Amino acid sequence: MLPSVKRRIRTTDVLLLLLMIVITLLCLLPLVYIVSLSLSGKSAAAAGQVTLFPVDFTFYSYKYMLSDHRFFDAFGVSVKRVLIGGAINFVLTILMAFPLAKERSEFKSRNLYIWIIVFTMMFNGGLIPWYMVIKNLQLTDTIWALTLPTAVPIFNVILLMNFFRNLPKEISEAATVDGAGPWRMLLRISVPLALPAIATVTLFSVVNHWNAFFDGMILMNKQSNIPLQTYIQQLVVQPVVSSTTRAEDLINFSQRTFNAAKIVVTMLPILVIYPFLQKYFVSGITLGSVKE
Amino acid sequence: MGKKGNALHYHLMLAPGMLFIIIFGIIPLFGIAIAFQDFIPVKGISGSKWVGFDNFVYMFQLDDSKRILFNTLYISILKMIMQVIVPVGTALLLHELMFNRMKRWFQTIIYLPHFLSWVILAGILTDMLSAQGIVNKLVKGVFGESVFFLGSNFWFPIVVVLSDVWKEFGFNAIIFLAALTAINPSLYEAAEIDGAGRLRKMWSVTLPGILPTIVLITTLNIGQVLNAGFDQIYNLYNPLVYQSGDIIDTYVYRIGLVQYQFGLATAVGSMKSLVGFVLIFISYRLAAKYANYRIF
Numbered sequence: 001m002l003p004s005v006k007r008r009i010r011t012t013d014v015l016l017l018l019l020m021i022v023i024t025l026l027c028l029l030p031l032v033y034i035v036s037l038s039l040s041g042k043s044a045a046a047a048g049q050v051t052l053f054p055v056d057f058t059f060y061s062y063k064y065m066l067s068d069h070r071f072f073d074a075f076g077v078s079v080k081r082v083l084i085g086g087a088i089n090f091v092l093t094i095l096m097a098f099p100l101a102k103e104r105s106e107f108k109s110r111n112l113y114i115w116i117i118v119f120t121m122m123f124n125g126g127l128i129p130w131y132m133v134i135k136n137l138q139l140t141d142t143i144w145a146l147t148l149p150t151a152v153p154i155f156n157v158i159l160l161m162n163f164f165r166n167l168p169k170e171i172s173e174a175a176t177v178d179g180a181g182p183w184r185m186l187l188r189i190s191v192p193l194a195l196p197a198i199a200t201v202t203l204f205s206v207v208n209h210w211n212a213f214f215d216g217m218i219l220m221n222k223q224s225n226i227p228l229q230t231y232i233q234q235l236v237v238q239p240v241v242s243s244t245t246r247a248e249d250l251i252n253f254s255q256r257t258f259n260a261a262k263i264v265v266t267m268l269p270i271l272v273i274y275p276f277l278q279k280y281f282v283s284g285i286t287l288g289s290v291k292e
Numbered sequence: 293m294g295k296k297g298n299a300l301h302y303h304l305m306l307a308p309g310m311l312f313i314i315i316f317g318i319i320p321l322f323g324i325a326i327a328f329q330d331f332i333p334v335k336g337i338s339g340s341k342w343v344g345f346d347n348f349v350y351m352f353q354l355d356d357s358k359r360i361l362f363n364t365l366y367i368s369i370l371k372m373i374m375q376v377i378v379p380v381g382t383a384l385l386l387h388e389l390m391f392n393r394m395k396r397w398f399q400t401i402i403y404l405p406h407f408l409s410w411v412i413l414a415g416i417l418t419d420m421l422s423a424q425g426i427v428n429k430l431v432k433g434v435f436g437e438s439v440f441f442l443g444s445n446f447w448f449p450i451v452v453v454l455s456d457v458w459k460e461f462g463f464n465a466i467i468f469l470a471a472l473t474a475i476n477p478s479l480y481e482a483a484e485i486d487g488a489g490r491l492r493k494m495w496s497v498t499l500p501g502i503l504p505t506i507v508l509i510t511t512l513n514i515g516q517v518l519n520a521g522f523d524q525i526y527n528l529y530n531p532l533v534y535q536s537g538d539i540i541d542t543y544v545y546r547i548g549l550v551q552y553q554f555g556l557a558t559a560v561g562s563m564k565s566l567v568g569f570v571l572i573f574i575s576y577r578l579a580a581k582y583a584n585y586r587i588f
Contacts, residue, residue: 012490013390020385024398027405027462033426034416048424096309099302107302113310118587120317123569126561127541128548129323132333133316151312158587182301211409214523218549229411233527236415256419263415270407278400 031267038062038260045257061261071262073224074231077143077216081227082209085147089156089205094198096157098186101164121154134219145219146212146227153208156201163197164190196280203277210269232266235259327559333552347559356543363449364539368520370453372513376506378461383468384498388490399469402462410459414527417455418442442528445536452525452537467509468502475501508583515572518564540564 032052037045041056049055065071100117104110124130130149139145167190175189191198216230226234236259327347329340351357382402389395405413420427421441428438441447479497488496522541529537540560548557579585 009390016385016389017391017394020389020394020398023382023385024401027402027458030413030416030420031404033420037419046424048426048429051426051429092309092312095305099305102302107299109299109303113306116310116318117313120313122572123321123565124317125320125323126558126565127544128326128554128558128561129320130316131549132323132326133320137315148312149316151316152309154313157309162587182298182305186305207407211407211411213409213411214526229409232415233411236411236418236527256424259415260419263412267408267412271404274404274407275400278403 034260035264038257038264040257042257045260061257062265064258065261065265070223070231071228071265074226074228075265077146077225078210078228080143081146082206084143085150085209086202086206088147088151089153089209090198090202092152093156093160093201093205094186094191096152097160097164098190099182100157100161117154117157131218140219141221141225146209146215149215150208150212153201153205156204160194160197160201163194167193199277199280203273203280206273207270228266232262235262324558324562326554327562329555331554331558333554343555347555348563350556351559351563356538359535360538360540360543363536364518364520367449367452367525367537367539368517370449371456371520372510372517374453374457375460375464375513376510378457379464380468380502380506382461382465383472383502384494386465386469387472387498388494399462402465404462405459406463408459410521410523410527413455413459414524417451417528421451442530443532445533448529448533448537452521452528455528456521456524464509468505471502471505472498504583508579508585511575511579511583512585513575514578515568515575517571518568 029052033050036052036054037050038061039054039057039059040050041058041060044050044055096117099107100110100114102110134140134145134149139148171189171193172185175185180188211229212227213229213233216225216227217233220226220230323337325337326340328342328344329337330343330346331337331340386395386398389398419425422428423438423440427441432438439447441451475498479501480493483493483497518540520539520541522539522545525537525539526542526545529542541564544557544561544564547553547560576585576587
C-alpha cells in the first residue's frame with residue numbers, strides 16, 4: 001500500500017481493480033468449469049454446451065463414482081501415504097533443521113552435514129539408479145516406496161533452518177542458563193516459536209504427498225496399490241471405458257463427466273485444507289527463502 | 293558448559309534423516325556405473341559388461357539428442373522469462389491496488405493453482421482444449437474451426453508455457469510482493485514532493501526497489517534451465533508432439549523405464565545431472581556474489 005493517508009479513489013484505481021478481478025477469475029474459471037462439467041448431463045457435456053454453469057444438473061457422475069472400487073482403493077492409498085509420509089516428513093524436518101540452525105561454533109560438524117545435504121539436493125544419480133535402489137530394497141508395491149525415498153524434504157529443512165536461525169538468540173541463551181538441554185530447547189522453545197514455519201513446511205509436504213503421481217506409477221505394480229493421482233493420471237493419459245461399465249450407465253453419463261467428477265474429488269482435500277494454512281505460508285516462505 | 297555433550301545430541305537428531313539421505317541420495321550415485329555398461333538387470337552391475345563411453349558416444353550421435361536438448365532449453369527459457377514478467381507485473385498491480393480486503397482475496401485465489409497437481413490440471417486442460425472443450429468452443433466461434441492444441445507441434449510448447457504461467461504466477465509473485473513491502477516509504481514521499489505521478493513513482497522507485505530480487509530470481513533460475521517440467525509435459529503430451537515437446541526427463545523415462553535401455557538412459561540422466569549441478573553451482577555463486585544471497 002502506498003503511504004498516502006486517505007487518497008480519493010480515481011478511475012485508474014477502478015481500472016486496476018477490474019484488471020485484477022479479470023486475472024483472478026482466469027485462475028478460478030478452469031476449476032469452476034470442471035465442477036460444472038461433473039454436474040452436467042451426458043448429452044450436454046458431449047455437445048460441449050457446458051461453460052460456467054452445469055447444464056441438465058445431475059449428481060449422476062458422483063453417484064456412479066461410489067460404485068468404483070478402484071477409485072476408493074486409490075483414495076485410501078493416498079490418505080495412508082499422506083498420513084505416514086507427512087508424519088515422517090514432519091518429524092525429520094524438525095529434527096534436522098534444529099541442529100543445522102546452530103552456529104558452527106556451537107556445532108562443529110554442521111558444515112559437513114550441510115555440504116552433504118546440499119550436494120544430494122543438487123546432484124543425483126538420475127532416475128534409473130534411484131529406481132534400482134528402491135527395487136533392490138524390495139520396497140516396491142509397499143507404502144514405504146512412496147514414503148521413505150521422500151522422507152527428508154530437503155527444501156523444507158532449509159526453509160525451517162533459516163526460520164530457526166532468525167529466532168532471537170537471547171531466548172535460547174536464557175533457556176541454557178536455566179539448565180535446558182538440546183532436546184528440551186527444541187521441544188519447549190524452538191518448536192512452539194516456529195509454529196508458523198512448521199505449518200508452512202507441513203502444508204508443503206502434505207501437498208507433495210497428495211499430488212505425487214510418478215512414484216506411484218513406476219513403483220507400484222498392483223492396481224490396488226496405486227495412489228489417487230496415479231489413478232487419475234491413467235484416466236487422463238489412457239482413457240479406457242472399463243469393462244465393468246454397464247450399458248444402462250453408458251446411457252446416463254459420459255466418460256467426460258465421470259472423469260470430471262473424479263478430478264473434482266481429487267482436488268477437494270487441497271481446496272479444503274488450503275484456506276486454513278495459506279495465511280501462514282506467505283510469511284513462512286518469504287522469511288525462509290530470501291535472506292538479504 | 294557442556295557444549296561437547298550438546299554436539300552428541302545434535303548428531304543424534306540428524307542421524308535418522310541422514311540415514312535416508314545416504315540410502316536414497318548417496319547410494320544411487322554409485323549406480324551411475326550403469327552408464328558405462330551394457331546393463332542387463334538380472335546380471336546386476338557386477339555381472340554386466342563394461343563398455344566404456346559407448347553409451348555417451350551413442351547419445352551424442354542420436355538424432356533425438358539435438359531435438360531434445362533444443363526443446364528442453366526452448367521451453368525452459370520461455371518459462372523463465374514469463375515467470376519473471378508475469379509475477380512482477382502481478383506484484384506491482386497488487387501493490388498499487390487500494391482496496392485492501394479485496395487484495396487479500398485476490399492473493400488467496402491466485403496462489404491456489406500452485407497447490408494443484410499437474411495430473412489434475414492436465415485433466416482439466418485436456419478437457420478444455422479438446423474438440424468439445426470450452427476453449428475450442430470459443431475458438432470455433434471466432435475463427436470458424438477448432439484447433440487441435442495438444443496434437444500440434446506449433447501449439448504444444450505454447451500451451452506448456454502458458455499453462456505453467458497460469459499455475460505458478462501467483463505463487464511466484466509472493467517473493468516480489470515481499471520485496472515491494474520492504475521499500476522505504478519515505479522514498480515515495482520524496483518522489484511525491486518532487487512532483488512524481490503514479491507511473492513515475494512506479495518507474496523510479498518501485499521497479500529499482502525490486503530489481504535486486506528480480507536479478508536474484510533470474511540468477512537462481514539459470515541453475516534450473518535443464519528442468520523444463522517433467523510432471524507437466526508427461527501429463528500433457530502424446531506421440532504426436534514428441535517432436536516439439538520431448539524434454540530430457542521425459543526422454544530418459546521413455547528409453548529407460550519403457551524401452552529398458554538402462555545404460556543409455558543412465559548416460560543421458562547423469563549427463564543432465566552433471567551439467568545441472570555445474571549450472572546450479574555457478575548460479576548460486578553468482579547469487580552470493582551479486583545479491584548477497586545464501587540459502588544456508
